[in-house]
Amino acid sequence: MNLRGGGFGGSMAAMKLVATCARGTEGAVRGELAALGMRHLRGARGAVTFEGRVDDGMRACLWSRTAMRILAPLAAFPCPDAAALYAGVRTVDWTEWLTVKTTLAVDATGTAPGLTHTGFVALKVKDGVVDSLRDALGGRPDVDVKDPDVRIVLHLARGQAELSLDLSGTPLYRRGYRTSVQEAPLKETLAASMLALGEAAHDRPFLDLLCGSGTLAIEQALAARRMAPGLRRAFGFQRWPRYRGEWQSAWDRMKEEARVAVLPRAPAPIRASDRSAEAVDAAQRNARAAGVEADLELTVAEARAAEPFGEGGTICTNPPYGERIGGQPLQLAGFYRGLGETFRRFHGWSVLVLSGNPLLERNLGMRPEWSHRLWNGPLEVNLIRCRAP
Ligand SMILES: C[S@@+](CC[C@H](N)C(=O)[O-])C[C@H]1O[C@@H](n2cnc3c(N)ncnc32)[C@H](O)[C@@H]1O
Structure with missing residues (x-):
């Protein structure tokens, strides 16, 4: 089935769009897309499909905090072998998307x-696209795997192929603010998903007491200030030959609206600390690059020194769990017990912890009211929410 006629046929016709995401975050992506007014949302493993026009796809790129990529499918077909793949790729009119000069x-x-x-598989798809263009235009575009003008995605599942254009370009977790990373940083999209799934309130105090490069606190500040996460970066669709004109005007309007929507300050204090001065420096630089430096109070401190401030806030944190940061199980058990004691001082606060080690849940001394399985890259982890009594 070639989706082109129903999809990009008219310049602003409705079509199927796909938001890819980390496994376990589909609920956060669905909630976010619904809030953006997207319709017919369906979540599969690692992807949420929805219906919209090309400008809805652009809006999802600009506003989604949790999706990895936004794709626009062009064709779907049964794909038992390489010949079927090549034939399927050739059913698309690639002259709509590429010239001999686009990479x-x-x-x-x-x-x-x-x-x-x-x-x-990627090579076969590339052959199909290049051969189509050579036949139609008498020339072929170049391949640029690092920084292409047009990124094409082929997904195979259950004997079917889905061929899409990637609106995002660089994946959406690359917001552009993280210039300094520390050990084991969270992807921005996973941090935002933790906050969304755990319902971290924007108008209540917030603390990450093991902040590393500051991703959770920065994502909290961006959301609390209603700052679109894509406001400071470029997207793949902006380099498509068809972008100039109606789509560009729609994009310019959308960005202007997003700029106007930004609150001047976060409505509640956002604190982040780490015992590593280097980590806090990195968090500071990242917060500045994200435009939220003034919203964050960053300090170098031992986690156990943290004290509550204000009422009914959220602690959200990603403790070391041994797989990626050194530490023997016994040391970790003591560390987690200490963390639990600290959390329990924050009476009435909600505590969101990304747990990659069962020792954590065993030693916190708090019963999770809720637990959600997520994948931090290849690692299976649990997001748990407890309430300090
Ligand atoms: C997994 S990293 C956090 C990564 C962070 N979420 C990010 O996205 O960059 C854990 C952090 O805990 C900090 N840490 C470990 N033990 C600590 C302690 N006792 N007190 C304060 N910070 C500690 C480490 O310096 C490290 O930056």
């Missing part, structure tokens, strides 16, 4: 019985 890259994900090597 392209192909990402392949998933597998089919006869197509298990993503590198080979």
